[in-house]
């Protein structure tokens with residue numbers, strides 16, 4: 001039994017046909033976790049779809065109406081890069097409900113993993129890059145609305161910049177400094193103190209600079225990584241960005257976007273992380289959260305390895321890494 005819950009529904013499958021985004025990955029992850037006895041069936045909890053009122057905490061009613069009534073233009077559907085259908089909308093509402101549930105459980109248990117979600121390219125009034133609803137932002141706004149938290153921090157480690165999330169939480173804050181993509185894993189400049197003051201959501205994105213999205217709205221910290229960046233360089237940048245962020249901002253919830261696409265064999269990524277390096281990345285994030293006692297929710301986002309088994313391994317390793325970090329914490333407490 002795991003020391004935390006996994007949020008999952010068999011209805012996470014997105015009916016989008018033959019696609020580089022293997023929407024059967026969620027089922028394959030659940031099956032692998034069970035087969036390898038990482039988790040048992042009692043570790044899984046099933047989400048309800050998000051309500052429209054929660055979704056409109058982030059998205060415009062006009063956009064939600066278009067989704068519900070099939071009113072997207074051909075151009076809007078093209079920008080989404082997945083085919084529209086009411087069933088696809090239902091699946092996104094369920095993933096979003098899953099992230100809300102993961103946030104609730106993280107606040108209760110210290111950590112929770114949504115075996116889905118992470119649709120960080122969705123904007124308030126449109127979807128793009130395989131993302132229709134920004135479940136990450138909806139979950140945070142829902143927790144704030146319910147008075148459960150005031151401040152949150154997103155740590156987006158997908159290979160693609162979290163443009164939707166950065167835009168949603170960017171509001172009127174001045175554009176922060178962008179970290180230069182030099183080879184030394186030393187944090188360049190950090191956001192000015194005034195830029196952080198009064199902010200309720202601090203966003204961090206580590207991503208490949210020369211990749212989608214080509215327009216990158218400013219996150220609180222953007223780490224623009226060079227092509228081919230490997231494990232040690234990546235982990236150095238992550239460690240620096242995270243510790244710098246946590247020195248200047250005290251979140252009551254961390255939202256970790258554990259994309260599998262920084263993997264060297266990814267079809268849509270150009271970084272060179274190994275499967276082992278990605279697991280170390282997960283451990284680093286979970287250790288940082290655990291050491292400071294900050295609840296952390298995790299979503300999966302992208303993963304398009306040439307062999308889907310590799311994507312599944314990377315996502316399963318996120319659960320294994322969390323189990324190792326939180327079991328170690330448990331046993332320390334009980335001795």
Ligand SMILES: [Zn+2]
Pocket residue numbers: 158159160259261301302303
């Ligand atoms: Zn991605």
